[in-house]
Amino acid sequence: MTWQDRYPLSFRLYPYARSADQDAARPVHHPVVILGAGPVGLALALDLGLRGAPVLVLDDHEGVGQGSRAICFAKRSLDIAHRLGCGADMLAKGVVWNRGRVFHDRDEVYAFDLLPEDGHRHPAFINLQQPWFERFLVDGIARAKAQGAPIEIRGRNRLSRMDAAGDGVTLRLDTPDGPYDLRTDWLIACDGARSPIREMMGLGFEGRVFEDNFLIADVKMKADFPTERWFWFEPWFKSGASALLHKQPDDIWRIDFQLGWNIDRKAELDPTRIRKRIDLMLGPDVDYELDWTSIYTFQCRRMERFRHGRVIFAGDAAHQVSPFGARGANSGVQDADNLGWKLAAVLAGAAPESLIDSYDAERIHAADENIRNSTRATDFITPKSPQSHLFRDAVLHLARHAPFARPMVNSGRLSLPSVYDASPLVTRDALPGSPARTRPGAPCPDARLGDGYLLDHLGRGFTLLALGATVPSVPDGVAVLTLDAANPDLRDRYLGQAQRALYLIRPDQHVAARWAACDADKLARAFDRAMGKAA
Amino acid sequence: MANLNLDPILSNPDDLYEALIAAHDGLTREESEALNARLILILMNHLGDPGVIRQAIEAAKR
Ligand SMILES: Cc1cc2nc3c(=O)[nH]c(=O)nc-3n(C[C@H](O)[C@H](O)[C@H](O)COP(=O)(O)OP(=O)(O)OC[C@H]3O[C@@H](n4cnc5c(N)ncnc54)[C@H](O)[C@@H]3O)c2cc1C
Numbered sequence: 001m002t003w004q005d006r007y008p009l010s011f012r013l014y015p016y017a018r019s020a021d022q023d024a025a026r027p028v029h030h031p032v033v034i035l036g037a038g039p040v041g042l043a044l045a046l047d048l049g050l051r052g053a054p055v056l057v058l059d060d061h062e063g064v065g066q067g068s069r070a071i072c073f074a075k076r077s078l079d080i081a082h083r084l085g086c087g088a089d090m091l092a093k094g095v096v097w098n099r100g101r102v103f104h105d106r107d108e109v110y111a112f113d114l115l116p117e118d119g120h121r122h123p124a125f126i127n128l129q130q131p132w133f134e135r136f137l138v139d140g141i142a143r144a145k146a147q148g149a150p151i152e153i154r155g156r157n158r159l160s161r162m163d164a165a166g167d168g169v170t171l172r173l174d175t176p177d178g179p180y181d182l183r184t185d186w187l188i189a190c191d192g193a194r195s196p197i198r199e200m201m202g203l204g205f206e207g208r209v210f211e212d213n214f215l216i217a218d219v220k221m222k223a224d225f226p227t228e229r230w231f232w233f234e235p236w237f238k239s240g241a242s243a244l245l246h247k248q249p250d251d252i253w254r255i256d257f258q259l260g261w262n263i264d265r266k267a268e269l270d271p272t273r274i275r276k277r278i279d280l281m282l283g284p285d286v287d288y289e290l291d292w293t294s295i296y297t298f299q300c301r302r303m304e305r306f307r308h309g310r311v312i313f314a315g316d317a318a319h320q321v322s323p324f325g326a327r328g329a330n331s332g333v334q335d336a337d338n339l340g341w342k343l344a345a346v347l348a349g350a351a352p353e354s355l356i357d358s359y360d361a362e363r364i365h366a367a368d369e370n371i372r373n374s375t376r377a378t379d380f381i382t383p384k385s386p387q388s389h390l391f392r393d394a395v396l397h398l399a400r401h402a403p404f405a406r407p408m409v410n411s412g413r414l415s416l417p418s419v420y421d422a423s424p425l426v427t428r429d430a431l432p433g434s435p436a437r438t439r440p441g442a443p444c445p446d447a448r449l450g451d452g453y454l455l456d457h458l459g460r461g462f463t464l465l466a467l468g469a470t471v472p473s474v475p476d477g478v479a480v481l482t483l484d485a486a487n488p489d490l491r492d493r494y495l496g497q498a499q500r501a502l503y504l505i506r507p508d509q510h511v512a513a514r515w516a517a518c519d520a521d522k523l524a525r526a527f528d529r530a531m532g533k534a535a
Numbered sequence: 536m537a538n539l540n541l542d543p544i545l546s547n548p549d550d551l552y553e554a555l556i557a558a559h560d561g562l563t564r565e566e567s568e569a570l571n572a573r574l575i576l577i578l579m580n581h582l583g584d585p586g587v588i589r590q591a592i593e594a595a596k597r
Contacts, residue, residue, distance in 0.1 A: 390568055390569060390572045391572050391575075391576070393569065393572075394569060394572035394573045394575075394576055395576065397569070397573060398573055398576060398577070402577065402580075404577075404580040405576060405580075408576075
């Protein structure tokens with residue numbers, strides 16, 4: 001049978017090559033297999049590989065699919081990509097934006113500024129086509145491999161069957177040369193919203209479907225609209241019940257129209273018809289080309305648990321949100337960030353297997369937060385009951401003259417990383433007078449340090465950050481970073497009213513514990529707890 | 536935390552009741568509903584106390 005791709009490619013990056021595994025007499029064993037080379041699978045592979053953990057990525061295509069789904073990548077994703085060695089490429093290519101404006105009919109009802117704070121390497125957001133985000137990760141993998149990172153990506157390897165037994169999984173892969181089998185200790189399902197692994201394991205994926213269709217049109221044009229996010233509720237030009245205009249690199253603009261539930265998909269995808277809608281929005285004299293178009297429906301749902309024995313779900317396979325708030329890829333990359341160091345520690349025998357359970361606890365908490373936020377935005381944009389519609393319109397009406405109503409206007413609350421407040425890995429806050437934003441469980445905010453930034457100094461392992469405090473003797477696996485407590489960014493973000501501080505920071509740059517003062521014993525206990533060894 | 540006050544505190548309830556009804560004079564049902572929604576949002580913001588607002592929502596359901 002000839003090979004059939006499920007979708008066309010933007011970039012062909014890992015062409016199919018026959019592997020020796022396909023000729024082995026018995027299924028070859030791999031410690032970790034990642035299924036799916038989307039943003040999440042790639043980020044995880046790179047993280048594991050940089051930690052020296054051998055990882056095999058399987059994808060049923062030879063590169064990145066055509067068409068951009070995600071366009072908005074948040075600061076936290078860039079911080080993570082930077083740690084993985086890909087942040088600079090993304091920042092250089094991406095479009096930085098800070099301002100969003102919201103219109104109702106003809107009138108501007110609300111504008112927000114992401115008000116960038118000084119002393120961060122990365123802006124709050126960049127717009128970058130998802131294929132480029134993935135491509136930069138694949139480039140990063142190639143660089144890491146050249147330095148000896150044990151990462152392999154196999155294209156046109158399609159999972160067709162699996163068998164998960166106690167301490168491992170057997171996989172059947174279809175390839176252009178026919179099927180072969182593999183064994184793995186850990187299978188990471190990064191295989192997207194329709195996750196074949198989830199299907200094969202018969203696991204549920206419950207949640208809400210939003211009964212609405214959105215037409216996405218990426219158009220290429222030379223336009224001098226400002227680099228802002230423009231969102232219309234009930235726009236005067238009537239191309240949709242709502243509309244969005246947002247700039248991407250390479251003179252591409254994302255346009256998005258809400259079409260309603262009962263539509264004829266095929267008719268709506270007719271280019272003439274799409275152009276009609278766009279012309280109403282842009283006016284008749286604007287010259288543009290259709291770069292990519294698609295119609296989407298949206299869902300908000302998650303799996304009940306992300307870990308099922310030796311199979312772990314991450315990204316869209318584990319949870320799905322509507323795109324309002326840009327939480328899909330951004331939260332998936334944070335899944336990878338959370339899982340990478342834990343899995344590497346377990347593989348190296350440095351942590352008990354139960355450390356993986358904290359991935360479940362922390363990322364389910366994050367998924368719920370993302371689902372809550374994107375459900376609220378979707379309900380505001382596409383109100384589903386007459387009363388919901390009534391209040392939505394009342395908010396928009398009031399927003400023109402009553403400032404209190406403006407923050408109620410919800411066209412998507414932009415993605416922020418979760419704080420793992422209730423995590424079993426976190427030690428209770430012991431730094432009185434300090435800022436809440438750096439409490440245990442929070443991701444470390446960046447800070448300017450001389451010519452560089454704080455996050456650059458947090459290494460691959462645990463870090464004990466000392467600000468004016470005496471450093472106790474540290475357990476193996478913890479690096480000490482002593483910095484000047486007078487640095488204004490550090491003072492503002494890490495000390496507040498406190499005079500001195502010690503922060504124990506995890507490999508994913510989340511705070512595990514903080515104290516005004518701490519002895520070796522307390523530190524060792526917090527470290528054990530953060531490694532999943534708490535009794 | 537403050538508690539929702541369900542005791543009479545308006546010195547002249549008849550005046551305000553009349554003003555509320557008069558605000559709807561000549562409005563269609565739809566316009567009236569929209570006005571009510573705006574009024575609820577304005578009052579909710581003025582109250583400001585989330586606990587009191589939640590208690591008010593519960594009291595209204597009784
Ligand atoms: C219109 C739209 C706009 C969006 N905008 C944003 C945004 O601005 N910001 C944001 O953060 N997110 C956004 N998202 C969400 C984002 O696109 C997804 O969350 C993201 O792609 C999820 O990444 P993933 O790696 O989990 O899965 P995917 O990207 O879906 O990757 C899954 C991979 O698994 C492979 N695969 C599947 N089945 C098999 C098999 N049997 N064998 C081998 N391989 C297989 C697939 O080929 C694919 O490469 C948007 C989504 C949409 C639809």
